Amino acid sequence: MTNYLDTYFAALADPTRRAVIEKLTNGPAPVKDLHAPHDMALPTFLKHLSKLEAAGLVRSEKKGRVRIVHIEAAPLKEVEDWLGKQRDIWEGRLDRLERLAAKLSDTK
Amino acid sequence: MTNYLDTYFAALADPTRRAVIEKLTNGPAPVKDLHAPHDMALPTFLKHLSKLEAAGLVRSEKKGRVRIVHIEAAPLKEVEDWLGKQRDIWEGRLDRLERLAAKLSDTK
DNA sequence: AAAAAAGATAGCCACTTGGCTAAGTATCTT
DNA sequence: AAGATACTTAGCCAAGTGGCTATCTTTTTT
Numbered sequence: 001m002t003n004y005l006d007t008y009f010a011a012l013a014d015p016t017r018r019a020v021i022e023k024l025t026n027g028p029a030p031v032k033d034l035h036a037p038h039d040m041a042l043p044t045f046l047k048h049l050s051k052l053e054a055a056g057l058v059r060s061e062k063k064g065r066v067r068i069v070h071i072e073a074a075p076l077k078e079v080e081d082w083l084g085k086q087r088d089i090w091e092g093r094l095d096r097l098e099r100l101a102a103k104l105s106d107t108k
Numbered sequence: 109m110t111n112y113l114d115t116y117f118a119a120l121a122d123p124t125r126r127a128v129i130e131k132l133t134n135g136p137a138p139v140k141d142l143h144a145p146h147d148m149a150l151p152t153f154l155k156h157l158s159k160l161e162a163a164g165l166v167r168s169e170k171k172g173r174v175r176i177v178h179i180e181a182a183p184l185k186e187v188e189d190w191l192g193k194q195r196d197i198w199e200g201r202l203d204r205l206e207r208l209a210a211k212l213s214d215t216k
Numbered sequence: 217a218a219a220a221a222a223g224a225t226a227g228c229c230a231c232t233t234g235g236c237t238a239a240g241t242a243t244c245t246t
Numbered sequence: 247a248a249g250a251t252a253c254t255t256a257g258c259c260a261a262g263t264g265g266c267t268a269t270c271t272t273t274t275t276t
Contacts, residue, residue, distance in 0.1 A: 006121055013117035025197035044235055065243040065252045071198055080191040083184055089133040152265055173222050173273040
């Protein structure tokens with residue numbers, strides 16, 4: 001039962017990788033640009049990138065000698081949805097079934 | 109610059125720990141009950157719990173020989189907010205400054 | 217007072233992670 | 247054709263993670 005959420009959360013549990021995501025929300029970028037602000041060796045940075053890509057949070061294509069990376073929206077939505085669902089419950093909101101039940105008992 | 113988000117995401121990057129969070133949204137519970145559905149030794153499970161508590165996603169007090177665990181809402185909200193912020197940008201929505209700029213250039 | 221219940225602590229292990237350097241492979245530029 | 251650019255690959259390492267068993271300690275229960 002290894003959920004995709006595992007890899008999503010794991011991929012986001014690192015400041016370097018979150019910074020990459022943040023930058024990519026402004027549009028695709030080549031590896032070099034993404035690497036520039038991070039004070040670490042390129043191979044180290046590439047490991048972060050490939051972890052993001054393995055998780056499916058990011059995709060990339062190579063054009064010439066440059067690799068262009070772009071964000072993948074859907075997974076982040078999934079993570080957000082999981083969190084939202086938990087919040088709905090702990091905030092005491094009713095889920096659909098409970099709403100329906102409440103409605104039915106109202107009209108009786 | 110080690111953000112709290114690091115530990116939040118890391119703590120949530122495991123199905124056992126997310127299951128605990130899910131269960132706790134329905135209210136506080138003792139360690140035994142939280143452990144029951146998970147097929148692993150208690151000490152192993154306790155490590156997961158203490159990781160959740162170290163991250164601040166959960167708190168607990170001991171009453172007699174039982175430890176009652178309850179969820180902490182604020183951190184999950186923070187995680188959700190970070191994700192929401194990213195989505196706002198990649199969906200092409202404008203942030204406050206940009207809205208302001210747009211407004212100003214409209215009225216000129 | 218003894219036994220059972222509920223955790224806590226200690227210590228071991230295989231595997232992953234995040235960092236590095238060194239060296240290789242393409243693809244432009246000059 | 248040579249040199250510079252932009253990655254890529256390989257291999258090493260220390261620290262962290264998730265799992266286990268065995269052994270306490272502390273409350274209840276009987």
